[in-house]
Amino acid sequence: MAPDYAKEVLEGSPRAVARLISWLEDEDERAYPCMEALHPHTGKAYIIGITGSPGAGKSTLTDKVTFAFRQRGLTVGIVAIDPSSPFTGGAVLGDRIRMSRFSVDPGVYIRSMATRGFLGGLARATGDVVRVLDAFGKDVIIIETVGVGQDEVDVIRIADATCLVLVPGLGDAIQSMKAGVMEIADVFAINKADRPGADQLAAEVVSRIELDNQFKPKEWMPPVVKTIAVEDQGVDALMAAFDAHREYLESSGKFIERRKERVREETLRMIHDELFRVIRDALVSNGRLDGLVHEIMEHKRNPYAIMRETVSRWLRASCER
């Protein structure tokens, strides 16, 4: 019989949390009954995303922010994501190095994850892992994304607040940023402010935010905070920025609105994934897919008609069931 990890997670077993997360990473079906049982216990944690280019100081900042939350008496879960090698499937997960002081703190649970080919700056199971830590009772959950280029912004679909970490000295950071990337940040951290160019970068970000605001007025103007994570400087200001943002979310009703939007998207995505899986497995297992591919290659039939026919056959079949 499968162990009842849901019950054990709720009883506070870190081991059960660890095993359940592995099932989720492996897409092991035994995880899903556990997730169903945990669902009533989720939704309480405050979720922060920390993203930015490789080496920007995300892990170091995560460490400092975690410490600040611990000072407030809150417990913290951390999900730290690093890329898998597309060639070997392996990964070096090095984010914990900066967070060693919490490895024996029972109020902090850290899990490293590899992307396993999933794009978007996260691992596929990130959302589920956050829910496990939430049900486990962590008050705050911090997601450290992989060191992202500019397109990997999935973290905003999970986090209540996203912090974009920028560093001076990477050239025309702002100019070269694609439309849309600036918009993901609820808070900007200009880290490595001990380096030359930090003031200038901060000023550029501020003026860009103001410019954007003229085109499209916003209710929330993201604060821009200078930090020197390695020296623990600016962390109070960063915490104040998170607090202000949360206050805004709650007083404006956006907190619930954003979460509602997310549940919508996610529910649709889950239905999509499952439908796809069921139909794919059926087509592959009875060999039909090979036959269809052959017919398409031979121009006997076309993929558009096959798509329509396959979908409607499945819908009919499931209605009759």
Next chain:
Amino acid sequence: MASNRKIKMVLAKPGLDGHDRGAKLLARIFAEAGMEVVYTGLRQTPEMIVETALQEDADVIGLSSLSGVHNYFFPRIVEVMKEKGLTDVLVVGGGIIPTEDVPFLKQSGIAEIFGPGTPTNDIVDFIRGNARQRD
């Protein structure tokens, strides 16, 4: 779906010596072999290493020691693992370890000790052959 399973390793450097270039290189090598390797950084206590392995659900703990602390640290780690119920996790060691210490270390629960110059392929094969099968 067996293809989704990866061997997860926690690679740790117990003790006080301050170099980790070797350990970082090893982390790369195990990753190249397809494993997911959590590197913990320097100056880890046995408690820190075991807690990390627990949270990460590691299949293997790899210990690298250059500073002569292995006779205390390695067995202590196995002891803490037992206290925490991590009885199915493989522990292997390496670094500068005199051969006369090896029998004692193995007796105290270290599955294998790899001396300097062991071909890394051998280490990888040993881990693949001996890490637990995930249930």
